[in-house]
Amino acid sequence: MAKEGKTSKETGEIVELMELLFFAYRDFISDPDEILSKYGFGRAHHRVIHFVGRHPGIRVAELLDILRITKQSLGRVLKELIETGYVFQQEGETDRRRRLLYLTDSGCDLHRELMAPQIERFKSAIKGTGTKINGVHRDLLFQLIDKDDRDHVNKLFGQAATHCKQKQDI
Amino acid sequence: MAKEGKTSKETGEIVELMELLFFAYRDFISDPDEILSKYGFGRAHHRVIHFVGRHPGIRVAELLDILRITKQSLGRVLKELIETGYVFQQEGETDRRRRLLYLTDSGCDLHRELMAPQIERFKSAIKGTGTKINGVHRDLLFQLIDKDDRDHVNKLFGQAATHCKQKQDI
DNA sequence: AAAAATATGTCAATAGTACTGACGTATTTT
DNA sequence: AAAATACGTCAGTACTATTGACATATTTTT
Numbered sequence: 001m002a003k004e005g006k007t008s009k010e011t012g013e014i015v016e017l018m019e020l021l022f023f024a025y026r027d028f029i030s031d032p033d034e035i036l037s038k039y040g041f042g043r044a045h046h047r048v049i050h051f052v053g054r055h056p057g058i059r060v061a062e063l064l065d066i067l068r069i070t071k072q073s074l075g076r077v078l079k080e081l082i083e084t085g086y087v088f089q090q091e092g093e094t095d096r097r098r099r100l101l102y103l104t105d106s107g108c109d110l111h112r113e114l115m116a117p118q119i120e121r122f123k124s125a126i127k128g129t130g131t132k133i134n135g136v137h138r139d140l141l142f143q144l145i146d147k148d149d150r151d152h153v154n155k156l157f158g159q160a161a162t163h164c165k166q167k168q169d170i
Numbered sequence: 171m172a173k174e175g176k177t178s179k180e181t182g183e184i185v186e187l188m189e190l191l192f193f194a195y196r197d198f199i200s201d202p203d204e205i206l207s208k209y210g211f212g213r214a215h216h217r218v219i220h221f222v223g224r225h226p227g228i229r230v231a232e233l234l235d236i237l238r239i240t241k242q243s244l245g246r247v248l249k250e251l252i253e254t255g256y257v258f259q260q261e262g263e264t265d266r267r268r269r270l271l272y273l274t275d276s277g278c279d280l281h282r283e284l285m286a287p288q289i290e291r292f293k294s295a296i297k298g299t300g301t302k303i304n305g306v307h308r309d310l311l312f313q314l315i316d317k318d319d320r321d322h323v324n325k326l327f328g329q330a331a332t333h334c335k336q337k338q339d340i
Numbered sequence: 341a342a343a344a345a346t347a348t349g350t351c352a353a354t355a356g357t358a359c360t361g362a363c364g365t366a367t368t369t370t
Numbered sequence: 371a372a373a374a375t376a377c378g379t380c381a382g383t384a385c386t387a388t389t390g391a392c393a394t395a396t397t398t399t400t
Binding site: 011012014015016017018019020021022023024025026027028030047054068115118119121122123124125126128129131133136137138139140141142143144145146149153156157160 | 181182184185186187188189190191192193194195196197198200217224238285288289291292293294295296298299301303306307308309310311312313314315316319323326327330
């Protein structure tokens with residue numbers, strides 16, 4: 001039988017951590033899924049709604065870069081969101097080739113509706129850990145991102161908007 | 171304009187945490203994707219390989235519960251994995267209705283190949299955080315899981331196998 | 341022994357997401 | 371004027387997933 005080396009236990013713990021990421025993500029996305037089906041939308045629509053909401057005036061190219069999908073995949077979803085009145089486009093001022101994307105009022109409402117249960121999940125999860133230390137929870141997730149992309153993510157955070165439509169401070 | 175209430179900043183940080191989960195998961199699954207395409211498999215195959223590898227002799231019903239997909243979705247993937255010789259079935263000893271699932275030797279090899287880059291990613295991520303405190307990284311992910319399911323996940327961890335085929339302690 | 345429950349497999353039909361690769365158009369930069 | 375950029379769109383394809391119904395073998399309950 002396999003003899004257990006010194007590193008086996010460590011690796012085992014890492015595999016558990018990997019599975020925790022899988023389970024956490026699985027349940028994390030289950031929240032909005034139900035809401036989306038009411039609207040006839042899927043996860044791709046959700047992601048577009050979210051990042052357009054967080055970055056009003058975002059360009060198509062940037063959205064493609066964030067979502068890591070192809071133009072064609074985004075195209076269909078974006079078209080549907082525009083036709084159904086959740087997203088609208090504006091010509092760029094400085095560069096008229098650009099289509100700047102914004103959420104409509106209904107888009108903002110939907111965005112908030114989608115975020116609510118996920119924010120709730122995170123809030124109680126953080127409470128559940130009982131950790132007071134600042135940043136520990138961000139660290140691992142951040143470090144899991146491709147090294148080349150971490151600057152980009154940080155930059156995104158810097159530019160992120162408080163919402164288009166602030167009904168209340170939740 | 172929206173006046174920023176006390177809770178706004180906290181919520182903003184939570185939204186960033188949510189996005190970090192999205193980015194982390196996006197990159198985390200990008201590792202095996204490339205490997206899978208060589209074999210003509212997709213993510214569903216990966217998940218089956220993984221959990222069968224971790225729980226040799228797992229039942230179909232349990233796999234369905236872990237993956238949260240339908241019997242039909244699993245059925246197709248499982249059939250392909252069996253036909254191509256990565257997974258095999260055995261009748262349950264005590265209950266002959268059960269089909270207990272195992273990885274073949276090639277299945278184990280593939281499993282290891284798929285895990286390797288993800289283990290690497292986690293190891294350097296943990297190193298990158300510089301945190302020595304035990305468990306902090308698990309806590310948040312664990313708490314993000316549906317409350318009803320946490321016991322189940324813990325139970326799974328308890329039953330998880332060191333691999334079927336221990337070539338080396340990585 | 342008969343009835344009920346369980347574990348699994350399978351059918352058909354459909355939807356959502358994603359891919360590749362190429363091409364067209366408008367606009368800006370060089 | 372030429373080159374590069376931003377975007378949209380085409381056709382064809384693949385993977386993952388869904389629902390709901392039904393068939394089979396086996397075990398448990400009555």
